[in-house]
Amino acid sequence: GAPSAKNLIRKDFRITQERGKLFKSELARAILATLHPAYILRQQSAENDGGYSLLVADIAKAWTTALRLAERTTAGSASVASQLELDI
Incomplete structure:
Protein backbone atom coordinates (compact mmCIF):
# COMPACT_ATOMS: atom_id res chain seq x y z
CA GLY A 1 0.00 0.00 0.00
CA ALA A 2 0.88 3.68 -0.04
CA PRO A 3 2.50 3.95 3.42
CA SER A 4 4.98 1.18 2.64
CA ALA A 5 5.68 2.57 -0.83
CA LYS A 6 6.38 6.01 0.62
CA ASN A 7 8.99 4.44 2.90
CA LEU A 8 10.55 2.11 0.33
CA ILE A 9 10.29 4.04 -2.94
CA ARG A 10 9.99 7.76 -2.21
CA LYS A 11 8.08 10.12 0.07
CA ASP A 12 5.86 11.60 -2.66
CA PHE A 13 4.80 8.21 -4.08
CA ARG A 14 1.17 8.16 -5.34
CA ILE A 15 -0.33 4.66 -5.14
CA THR A 16 -3.25 5.40 -7.47
CA GLN A 17 -0.95 6.76 -10.18
CA GLU A 18 2.16 4.59 -9.75
CA ARG A 19 0.98 1.17 -8.60
CA GLY A 20 2.10 -1.68 -10.82
CA LYS A 21 5.34 0.00 -11.88
CA LEU A 22 8.82 -1.34 -11.15
CA PHE A 23 11.20 0.89 -9.22
CA LYS A 24 14.90 0.70 -8.41
CA SER A 25 15.90 0.21 -4.80
CA GLU A 26 18.95 -0.30 -2.64
CA LEU A 27 16.91 -2.83 -0.65
CA ALA A 28 15.91 -5.17 -3.48
CA ARG A 29 16.54 -5.71 -7.16
CA ALA A 30 13.15 -4.17 -7.96
CA ILE A 31 10.12 -2.92 -6.03
CA ARG A 42 -13.60 -2.36 1.42
CA GLN A 43 -14.06 -0.93 -2.10
CA GLN A 44 -15.74 -3.95 -3.70
CA SER A 45 -19.40 -3.85 -4.69
CA ALA A 46 -21.72 -5.63 -7.10
CA GLU A 47 -20.77 -3.14 -9.83
CA ASN A 48 -17.08 -2.66 -9.00
CA ASP A 49 -14.27 -5.12 -8.28
CA GLY A 50 -12.68 -2.48 -6.04
CA GLY A 51 -9.31 -2.83 -7.70
CA TYR A 52 -9.11 -6.62 -7.41
CA SER A 53 -8.19 -6.94 -11.10
CA LEU A 54 -5.40 -4.38 -10.57
CA LEU A 55 -4.06 -6.37 -7.61
CA VAL A 56 -4.08 -9.58 -9.65
CA ALA A 57 -2.25 -7.85 -12.53
CA ASP A 58 0.33 -6.38 -10.13
CA ILE A 59 0.98 -9.75 -8.48
CA ALA A 60 1.38 -11.37 -11.92
CA LYS A 61 3.88 -8.67 -12.92
CA ALA A 62 5.80 -9.10 -9.66
CA TRP A 63 5.90 -12.88 -10.15
CA THR A 64 7.08 -12.58 -13.76
CA THR A 65 9.75 -10.09 -12.70
CA ALA A 66 10.95 -12.38 -9.91
CA LEU A 67 11.21 -15.30 -12.34
CA ARG A 68 13.18 -13.20 -14.84
CA LEU A 69 15.54 -12.05 -12.10
CA ALA A 70 16.04 -15.61 -10.90
CA GLU A 71 16.78 -16.84 -14.43
CA ARG A 72 19.31 -14.09 -15.05
CA THR A 73 20.94 -14.60 -11.68
CA THR A 74 21.24 -18.34 -12.30
CA ALA A 75 22.73 -17.64 -15.73
CA GLY A 76 25.47 -15.61 -14.03
CA SER A 77 24.39 -12.23 -15.35
CA ALA A 78 26.15 -9.31 -13.65
CA SER A 79 23.92 -6.31 -12.92
CA VAL A 80 20.57 -8.08 -13.24
CA ALA A 81 18.40 -5.20 -11.99
CA SER A 82 19.89 -2.84 -14.54
CA GLN A 83 18.61 -5.12 -17.31
CA LEU A 84 14.99 -4.81 -16.20
CA GLU A 85 12.69 -2.25 -17.71
CA LEU A 86 12.25 -0.17 -14.57
CA ASP A 87 9.95 2.82 -14.52
CA ILE A 88 12.50 4.98 -12.69
Missing part, protein backbone atom coordinates in the same frame (compact mmCIF):
# COMPACT_ATOMS: atom_id res chain seq x y z
CA LEU A 32 6.51 -2.97 -7.19
CA ALA A 33 3.79 -1.33 -5.09
CA THR A 34 0.15 -2.35 -5.27
CA LEU A 35 -3.12 -1.58 -3.56
CA HIS A 36 -3.51 -3.08 -0.09
CA PRO A 37 -5.84 -6.12 -0.12
CA ALA A 38 -7.88 -4.72 2.80
CA TYR A 39 -8.49 -1.53 0.80
CA ILE A 40 -9.72 -3.60 -2.14
CA LEU A 41 -12.10 -5.59 0.05
